[in-house]
Amino acid sequence: MRHPVDGSSWKEFDKKYLNFSREPRNVRIGLAADGFNPFGNMSLAHSTWPVVLTTFNLPPWLCMKESSFMLSLLIPGPKSPRKDMDVFLKPLVCELKHLWQEGVRTKEAATNTFFTMKAVLLWTINDFPARSSLSGWSGQGYKACPTCNEDTPSMHVTNKVVCVGHRRFLHATHAWRKSLDFNGEPETRSPPKQFSVVDIDDQLSRLLYRVPGKHPDFGGVKRKQEDFELNWNKRSIFFELEYWSSLQLKHNLDVMHIEKNGNKFYRLHPKYSLKVGDRKLFCQFIKDVKLSDGFGSNISKRVIDNNSNITGLKSHDCHILMQRLLPIGIRGFLTKDIYTPIVDLCTFFKQLCSRTLLVDDMKKAKKAILLILCKLELIYPPTFFDIMVHLVLHLPDEALRGGPVCMRWMYPFERYMKKLKHYVRNKARPEGSIAEGYVAKEALSFCSMYLRDVQTRFNQPDINEDVVVEKTKLWVFESKCCPANAKKIKYLTINEKLNFEWFVLDSCQEVRDYMNEFKYEHLQDDVKTKFLKWFLEKLYLMKVQNSPEFHPELYALSMGAEINAFTYSACIVNGVRFMVRGRDVEQITQNSRVLAEGVNHEKYYGQVEEIIELCYGNGAQNVDNDLVEDLDVVHNNSSSNCLLSIDFTQYLLNTSSHVTVGEKSSEVNMPTVTDNTLSDDESNNDEDDFEYDTEGSEAEGSEADTEESEGEFD
Structure with a gap:
């Protein structure tokens, strides 16, 4: 649903x-x-x-x-x-x-x-x-x-x-x-x-x-x-x-207020409450939390100075606390029989607030929440169970009738x-001020629908606007990553350059057929060290023979990347802003965490260490006038749940170069490659670095959601 x-x-x-x-x-x-x-x-x-x-x-x-x-x-x-x-x-x-x-x-x-x-x-x-x-x-x-x-x-x-x-x-x-x-x-x-x-x-x-x-x-x-x-x-x-x-x-039961009014677990009955030391540790855990940009407010400011209590929580703060932080923070302080139903209740709300619901899941949740409430009755005194706690029992039924909670x-x-509160200018007549402000806003919005080439509320770009992806033959050149700050030149070592090039070739689906052909013709040769030279010769012969399979992008890929690459400290992918770890530590939010899936769908968690842009085809003018310079950010998928910047450590260590020192020149005349590196002044992405403070902001869910809301990774 x-x-x-x-x-x-x-x-x-x-x-x-x-x-x-x-x-x-x-x-x-x-x-x-x-x-x-x-x-x-x-x-x-x-x-x-x-x-x-x-x-x-x-x-x-x-x-x-x-x-x-x-x-x-x-x-x-x-x-x-x-x-x-x-x-x-x-x-x-x-x-x-x-x-x-x-x-x-x-x-x-x-x-x-x-x-x-x-x-x-x-x-x-x-x-x-x-x-x-x-x-x-x-x-x-x-x-x-x-x-x-x-x-x-x-x-x-x-x-x-x-x-x-x-x-x-x-x-x-x-x-x-x-x-x-x-x-x-x-x-x-x-x-x-x-x-x-x-x-x-x-x-x-x-x-x-x-x-x-x-x-x-x-x-x-x-x-x-x-x-x-x-x-x-x-x-x-x-x-x-x-x-x-x-x-x-x-009449819908509002999950927002039920979740907020039922969020009492950090104020438990004395028998089940945290000890003074544990309470300070839990508050310190909340204080050290860094949420993604735009995901929530700065919840660390809700912890009082002596780290003994959390006060002033807003509705969305309770939403994040219950669904994201509480299940992790209480595990080490309460016994299993106490924290298990609490974690189950938090998981129930997280599933209920998803933007996409499955009918079978809601039917199972209807049975699960009944058992959770019964377990809570075995733990907490009767005064804990006010009407807001009881109403949780009926939320799955309403989800089956009305659809996703985020619509209701x-x-x-x-x-x-x-x-509407901001429209009040005359405090003696607040309702009149609101009415005038609303009518003026609606009139301007209506008129803006007839304007062309003017930024209005209907075409205003998001703060993390995605880049327009240009269609190319090769998937690796369809960059879905938009740099968010000025670029810097990075001079690659020979070993780095060769390993970067191999990774790009190995990730390009269009090169797979050529790689299989090489393996068939050279059974004894190492693909990683010998394929690039063979691939370059293959593409050059195809160009000389005017083969219909020849394409300038393939030729540029075979020539390899420039020795000069560009690095960035932030980029935008799928409407989500990511930063490298060195810049992220200086922020009150965290936007460097990523999740990648392995070959067997195993999950790997890590941080963005470096965002590198490789330049291909810079000598193309000497080969084909139709082949233009193509810039691309190294990536392997457009999904925000996949790796954005590759950790090349495994390729940089203990790997031999695929260019052998002293090796004889090929019989095929190779085109020369000139260095046409762009300077910082020529960059189209010279935007100053922004410092983001999410205090007082509330995520949408994603929008929040978003749950699998933007900028959020489980």
Whole structure:
């Protein structure tokens, strides 16, 4: 699954509403809403609620981009709307009803024709408190779980409602159901039932009519709910949409906030907490971590001066801590029976947040997370298990219904709200400032679509823009590496030059046939030491005879590289910036680590020591006017998971030259090679070295992702 279209919710909707699904130009919309303080001082005195729409008809890499967002509503503060949310959503719902029932006449620019476009609201995206305001199901109390509904496993412990008893979800014959190690009693309850659309409608039909909010007619105080109303405090206004009740997934559980609020493992119960010395070692481990450029913020600054605690973690910091750092950092400080379920939980989140999900993996994860929660119940006290920990149990089911989590979480919308906050110029009228800034931004963006040869938000290159690969005959000359700093001249020794040339020849697929021919004709000769001379003679004869198999690039390859090479300290490959180790040690990020696969797919980890550019064909003008100078960076694949700069140590040591001293000249007259080395002033890559500080930045995932997000290597 790579897109919400792969989820069961989208597919079931298409089956039920065939007239809508037959028109591929009909729009599928997601709605995100959350409150933020427009003044930026982290005070709760003012809460402004933007309601943002995004379109899911776009490819996966565009669905959650800011260019796809539409600010449909801006609910003013200073107070949160809470139960009165429906009052503000009424105009939007009326438009959604019109788009569903009648549609709007729309022109398709590609064909210059008109059609009736309709739209459907697929689901909402919000954190758990905002979910309560939109759905009408309260996220507090004994029945806080919206999925388990009235069967939520909960109990009261030390002035707190906790969600324990996850053995209830196990199969009836599971051995843990009879175990007394959990609470001293066997588990005999059946799993919570799956509530159908009819069951939910029946619950909503029993709700008593009440005026929203703390209405004066009720004494201006909160009214007590009846038991038969369960945790419903209203019937959501979205049920006015004809299709809403039939949707499998109406309100998403936000993985971002669940992961953040559940990240408590560095603040454990005293029995399982780290000792003072171990805590300092763990904090020092976090402080020494260097993430890849753009992968995350400078998490080392979250460690306090005495290395005894980690404070001020943002949502994305918790994301990185749980999925990347915690499984490694705690292994040496906790016993195996304690750290194993923690590592399993971290692995579960890492798999869940992948950009590509497999249905079978999510079905297995659904069973695995149940066992993980049961193991955690054997370790931690009941007060650990609040509603946010319990909600982890339902995340695999939502992934099966809605597709990848990265299309349904709050990260891009939280970043968008930060941008809206920057629009505030008049603090006496924050909402007006945001509205004016948004309208001005949209107008400029719309006008920029009609500009040509001008850099706009739609064609602005990335900071790590890839080089345009020119098509050549030989694969080794199709450089996919873009230098990111000024070049320096490196004078190669004879031994280095010969071994570099051999490596290039051995890596070139187009030379394999010639190499096999040489092996067949010279059974006793060493290929590494004799092939280059034979190859040069072969290509020269092909040129003299005007052979159709002759190609200038092959001839340039046979002549060998120049004695002068170029070196760089940084380069860009596949949108990822890599640096040599000598430069990387001076950065707060690390971008020199690489992963390469061997012949038998074994994995080798290492660091980029040197980035070398070899020059081929510099004497070509004396051979063929059509053969031009070709510069190439030594590499063996375009994948960012493969080697970028080859470690030539194994070729430089204990290897004999393939040119024998005193060897007689060949009977074929060889062309002379002149030295036309480029100087530093002639380089096209004279960009100054950049120092990158990722403090305060948050990776996308890749984008982050990216997981196998950019610049990240497992």
